[in-house]
Amino acid sequence: MSDAPAEPRDRIERIAEQVARIKSENAHLVERVAESERRFRRISRGVLRLQEEERSRISRDLHDGIGQLLTALKIQLELLEHEAAGFSDLASRIAAARELSDTSLAEVRQLSHILRPQMLDELGLEPTLRWLARTFQKRTGIDVEVVLEGRERRADADLETLVYRIVQEALTNAARHSGARAVTVTLCRERRKLSVRIADRGTGFDADALLSASDEDRGFGVRAMRDRVEFVDGRFSLRSAPGEGTVVEAEIPLPEPAKETE
Numbered sequence: 001m002s003d004a005p006a007e008p009r010d011r012i013e014r015i016a017e018q019v020a021r022i023k024s025e026n027a028h029l030v031e032r033v034a035e036s037e038r039r040f041r042r043i044s045r046g047v048l049r050l051q052e053e054e055r056s057r058i059s060r061d062l063h064d065g066i067g068q069l070l071t072a073l074k075i076q077l078e079l080l081e082h083e084a085a086g087f088s089d090l091a092s093r094i095a096a097a098r099e100l101s102d103t104s105l106a107e108v109r110q111l112s113h114i115l116r117p118q119m120l121d122e123l124g125l126e127p128t129l130r131w132l133a134r135t136f137q138k139r140t141g142i143d144v145e146v147v148l149e150g151r152e153r154r155a156d157a158d159l160e161t162l163v164y165r166i167v168q169e170a171l172t173n174a175a176r177h178s179g180a181r182a183v184t185v186t187l188c189r190e191r192r193k194l195s196v197r198i199a200d201r202g203t204g205f206d207a208d209a210l211l212s213a214s215d216e217d218r219g220f221g222v223r224a225m226r227d228r229v230e231f232v233d234g235r236f237s238l239r240s241a242p243g244e245g246t247v248v249e250a251e252i253p254l255p256e257p258a259k260e261t262e
């Protein structure tokens with residue numbers, strides 16, 4: 001004889017038990033996904049910090065090592081040039097060598113700054129952005145207006161570096177792809193967030209297609225900007241359309257400031 005059919009009440013209880021079990025398993029899974037996401041962000045932030053430290057070290061070595069040697073060489077050549085003043089042929093060849101050492105020194109300094117401006121650690125974000133805008137303008141002929149809003153103060157070094165890297169990449173993109181004659185960089189400091197906006201009035205492009213494309217090789221620069229901002233729980237947006245220019249915006253949340261001693 002088959003089992004007697006379970007009472008409806010028993011069946012309902014069994015179903016309720018199953019639902020409760022599934023719910024708790026679900027919650028467990030969601031927590032595991034969230035935990036692995038947190039771990040991934042921690043690791044990514046660590047990798048980015050290591051990369052910045054490495055750049056910083058190479059930048060210092062270039063500046064203080066090769067930079068100092070080239071400065072010494074330049075001084076030696078200047079002295080020689082002076083001593084050879086009576087021998088015009090020799091003096092002009094020495095002058096050419098001195099000019100070469102000058103150019104090399106300028107290039108080493110520029111490379112060192114591009115790798116990681118020491119200024120960022122020493123003076124902070126605002127002066128460094130102004131410097132970046134000036135050198136960019138000199139190099140590319142594109143006008144850069146820098147607008148600074150909010151009271152200037154230092155934020156966490158990693159966050160200032162992040163903003164600097166976004167501006168660096170967005171400016172490079174504007175020069176490489178937009179054909180724009182002018183770019184505006186706006187930095188706005190608020191108590192609990194740091195926002196930056198880089199806008200050009202150039203050719204523009206289909207940004208949605210780029211960001212949703214499965215082809216990971218394209219748009220590496222744009223994706224890296226977006227990912228870096230998301231690692232610190234910030235908001236990133238890139239608005240662009242053919243013929244309408246491009247606006248890159250990032251909002252970085254800041255930790256509660258320590259009590260200020262006024």
Ligand SMILES: Nc1ncnc2c1ncn2[C@@H]1O[C@H](COP(=O)(O)OP(=O)(O)O)[C@@H](O)[C@H]1O
Nearest residue numbers: 173174177178202204205219220221222223246
């Ligand atoms: N400011 C811009 N104006 C026009 N096109 C842009 C701009 N920024 C990005 N793009 C487009 O998006 C693409 C991806 O940019 P990015 O990820 O920085 O890669 P890359 O600069 O190496 O090409 C560019 O190749 C270009 O087509």
Ligand SMILES: [Mg+2]
Nearest residue numbers: 172173221222
């Ligand atoms: Mg790029």
